[in-house]
Amino acid sequence: MSCFEGQLAGWMSPALARTVDTSQTIAQLVAEYSTALYRVAFSVTRNAAEAEDAVQETFLRVLKHESRLGEIRDYRVWLVRIVWNIVLDKKRRAKTRPENEDVADHTRTLPSGDRPADAAVISSQEHARILALVDRLPRREREALMLSAVQELTTAEIAATLETTESSVRSRIFRARRELAVLLEKEGIPR
Amino acid sequence: MTLERHTGTDARHAGEIDAALRALGTATPEPGLEGRVLTRLAAARMQGEPMIAGPAWWRRLPRPVMPLLGFTCAGILCAGIVAGSVSHSRHNQSGPVPPPVMQMPGTGVGAASAMHPAAPASTPVPAGTASRGHSSRRNSKGRARITPEAHKAPGVAVPAPDSNLPPQ
Numbered sequence: 001m002s003c004f005e006g007q008l009a010g011w012m013s014p015a016l017a018r019t020v021d022t023s024q025t026i027a028q029l030v031a032e033y034s035t036a037l038y039r040v041a042f043s044v045t046r047n048a049a050e051a052e053d054a055v056q057e058t059f060l061r062v063l064k065h066e067s068r069l070g071e072i073r074d075y076r077v078w079l080v081r082i083v084w085n086i087v088l089d090k091k092r093r094a095k096t097r098p099e100n101e102d103v104a105d106h107t108r109t110l111p112s113g114d115r116p117a118d119a120a121v122i123s124s125q126e127h128a129r130i131l132a133l134v135d136r137l138p139r140r141e142r143e144a145l146m147l148s149a150v151q152e153l154t155t156a157e158i159a160a161t162l163e164t165t166e167s168s169v170r171s172r173i174f175r176a177r178r179e180l181a182v183l184l185e186k187e188g189i190p191r
Numbered sequence: 192m193t194l195e196r197h198t199g200t201d202a203r204h205a206g207e208i209d210a211a212l213r214a215l216g217t218a219t220p221e222p223g224l225e226g227r228v229l230t231r232l233a234a235a236r237m238q239g240e241p242m243i244a245g246p247a248w249w250r251r252l253p254r255p256v257m258p259l260l261g262f263t264c265a266g267i268l269c270a271g272i273v274a275g276s277v278s279h280s281r282h283n284q285s286g287p288v289p290p291p292v293m294q295m296p297g298t299g300v301g302a303a304s305a306m307h308p309a310a311p312a313s314t315p316v317p318a319g320t321a322s323r324g325h326s327s328r329r330n331s332k333g334r335a336r337i338t339p340e341a342h343k344a345p346g347v348a349v350p351a352p353d354s355n356l357p358p359q
Contacts, residue, residue, distance in 0.1 A: 030225050030232075031225055048218075052220060055224065059228050180204070
């Protein structure tokens with residue numbers, strides 16, 4: 001190795017080390033949060049492929065802003081906000097086309113348990129009808145309710161994602177559930 | 192009453208709502224999601240640029256830049272209008288213009304009778320040879336009246352005085 005090459009390696013080593021560091025950080029973020037992000041995306045899209053696309057796009061944005069990774073205090077909230085904005089943006093753009101929501105997606109989401117297949121399909125249809133009623137709720141209540149469905153998220157994290165207070169999130173969820181119950185009563189969901 | 196009804200409704204449907212939300216919130220991705228995400232990230236890194244479409248160039252500008260850009264454009268436009276107007280007015284003043292000095296006539300009347308040197312000289316309008324000063328007067332009925340004593344040329348018939356008219 002010549003003297004110049006040695007010097008070049010000396011200059012490049014901090015940059016290379018930083019690239020390796022950010023790559024490792026991103027890989028850790030993928031391993032830790034991809035499932036939670038998928039659930040957040042799925043709560044809006046209700047479509048497995050679209051939810052996975054949203055997760056991939058989230059990490060592409062992370063890669064784009066990898067230089068800012070050191071400034072982030074709470075990775076979970078940061079990532080949830082990114083994926084939340086992505087799916088809402090997609091939904092807004094695709095408002096004209098019909099919902100690509102199918103029973104198979106819901107069936108996949110159900111805990112397998114030991115129920116017969118028919119019961120599982122009926123249950124998924126009931127869930128689909130309830131989720132269709134969720135879409136009729138006011139935007140704020142609907143968003144709070146959908147994020148509350150993701151078990152990994154605390155009320156504080158939902159509040160940070162929606163840029164509001166925890167008490168506001170709680171009252172929105174309460175109102176959403178009450179409205180949903182009234183809608184269910186009117187629609188007469190079969191049991 | 193309403194509260195009771197709502198409470199009862201909530202209690203009846205709480206289980207269904209919880210089950211639907213649980214189904215939504217416990218969705219499981221296809222196995223190997225992490226691997227697929229990492230593969231796509233590696234591909235994006237190899238390309239040197241993320242594969243997502245960035246926002247339009249004007250959206251990437253810092254927020255205060257757009258109003259500043261607007262003000263600058265408006266300023267340039269105003270300066271252009273002023274410069275064009277000045278150049279146009281200078282272009283119209285091609286010939287030498289006499290200085291605006293008011294010359295007083297020899298009689299020394301007032302400033303109101305002063306003449307601008309650039310103004311055309313006023314000439315008196317001559318009176319026509321056949322013209323005469325006249326005035327038109329009408330009587331109360333709008334008809335001309337000729338009195339019997341009026342001077343008339345010989346051989347000209349004069350209508351008899353109208354008895355309906357009052358004597359003058």
